[in-house]
Amino acid sequence: MRTIEQTTQEVLELAAKHFQVGAATLAPDDDFFKKLGIDSLQALELLSRLENHFGIELPDYEVQGVSDFRTLAERIQSRL
């Protein structure tokens, strides 16, 4: 079982890879819309990638209003 720290780190790494930015430039409390310069559709793409990676389903309502990596990782952790 992953710890929340590990999950958060994996979320950051996957986001960095998906949007081709340096992983070191992203921090857990960053607002991913702003930091990555993405729109809501691109955020949905990232969610699909995270679901595949963690082997879970994240209903849309679980991520409604979430905009930082830490909260996103917490929502994922609760379904692992």
Add this chain to the structure above:
Amino acid sequence: MLDLAKYQSIGAALKDALETFTSEVCLIEADREREKERLTYREFSERTIPRAKTLQAAGFSAGDRGAIVMTNQFKWLMSAYAIFYCGGVLVPLDYKLTPEEHWHLLQHSGAKVLVTEYPIWRQLAASDARAGVENLQRVFVTEAPAKADLAGAQRWEEALAEGQPEFVPRMRKDVATIVYSSGTGGRPKGCMMTHENYLEQCVALTSVYPFAPGMRYLSILPTNHAIDFMVGFFGPFICGATVVHLRTLRPEFVREAFVKYKITYVSLVPLVLKNLQKGLQARFDALPAGKRKIFNALVAVNKTFTKGRPRLGLSRALLKEVHQAFGGELRAIIVGGAFSEPRTLQFFYDLGIPVANGYGLTEAGTAITVNDLKPFRADTVGKPLPGMEVRVVNADAGGIGDICVRSKTVMSGYLNEPELTAETIVDGWLQTGDLGRFDATGHLQLFGRKKNMIVTEEGKNIYPEDIEMVFESLPVKEFCVFAANYVWPQRSMVGEQLILALRLEPGQTFTDDLRREISVRNNRLRNYKRVHGVVIAKEDFPRTASMKIKRNVLAERLRELDRETAILPL
């Protein structure tokens, strides 16, 4: 299609539709690849009647207000029908608002009943803003887990009162819905839409884009949105067509749904349309050189033959693979909620997929103008729909002026705001606040706005007053949020942004700490509501005798600054 001229209300028309198209499929609901529900019109009616009875048993009666805060799903439509059946007034709220915003509007609307989903209710129930909202008497919650704490709500699934409820008739001029066009954080603008507004709008729209049994509409825009309410509920229902709901809007499942359910119509906001364009273009670019050459030649042939009007059969034959990716039966993509770029519209039309672009605002129902495709004009928002009078007043030398509308689809007014209503509807003409021009063939072209607001590509209307509260007590002398294009008018309706105008204290400078403080507060707003940059005012803000900021005068003063250098990015 039912003859809507015979009906007095949405509820009466829906009731007849359910009794007319009994064996047609009315709704399909899917969650990812799993189909969860498939209901005929008869089944829809059978499952809704007990909910209407439950509402009546709870004392919900004619003129009472019932709010819905739900994602797109079949229970949204059932709840709406139950409210109309009881003669109630529907208050459809955007499920993407924050709990505080929801409570604010629930209070303002005077809603007596709320129907919502458990994940949303969990947040609403935990919000401090719940205190003091005394008008709300009953809450029905869908899909709550077995042992969930319902915090005073009732399970929607168990709202099954026995017996036949009384159908409560309403008249055309009665209010059918209260739709909020803005005011989540400031002065709520609840548009009171009458039954007549919807009946007339439906007749106008279906005359150009008809529905029929067997047609399938994919519901992606939120159903609280005027477009989805009309073309994803009322329109298809009174024609016996099918509405398809998806519980997740991930692009891969939306793509699958087109093929699986052979979709006839879909409504999208410009952001999603552009994303689709990007995906298709990438696939075309990846074709081997030879195939690409053939593909481009086929597109050219299609363009030639569809110049005057769409020829769906020909386009589907010429560009088979493209059309099959959309299920092979797509007649048109309806795009709305915000301004679409002509080149995106043209991209789809050249592939043989007409895009029904138009122009509308909540206050005037769903649509005022729409492209009738005879011929397709990507550079315009089409011609006025039947029954719409549109005029351009105070025009400049180039014919560009204020767009005003008069029709039976214009709202009766803003809830509890007679003065604002009188400013907005003058002698029966709705002052849209948008700038436009008619071309020689009667097509309307849009050229920006006069009003201080923006519309995002996701179709969200954002008014500066609604987000200012997040900057309260900012350590500056005074502040004010503006639409940048209101300060510096642009002949454009894309890429709109908000700015924060600041007046610093004497001797104060714009430090990194202040910038950080603004960013932190800005990030508390939903991403689409955030300000883009800061403008430092050189003098104190002009104010009225009651100390309200004179926004128009302040905007004029800021206009003297150079836009490019004045906006400091956050």
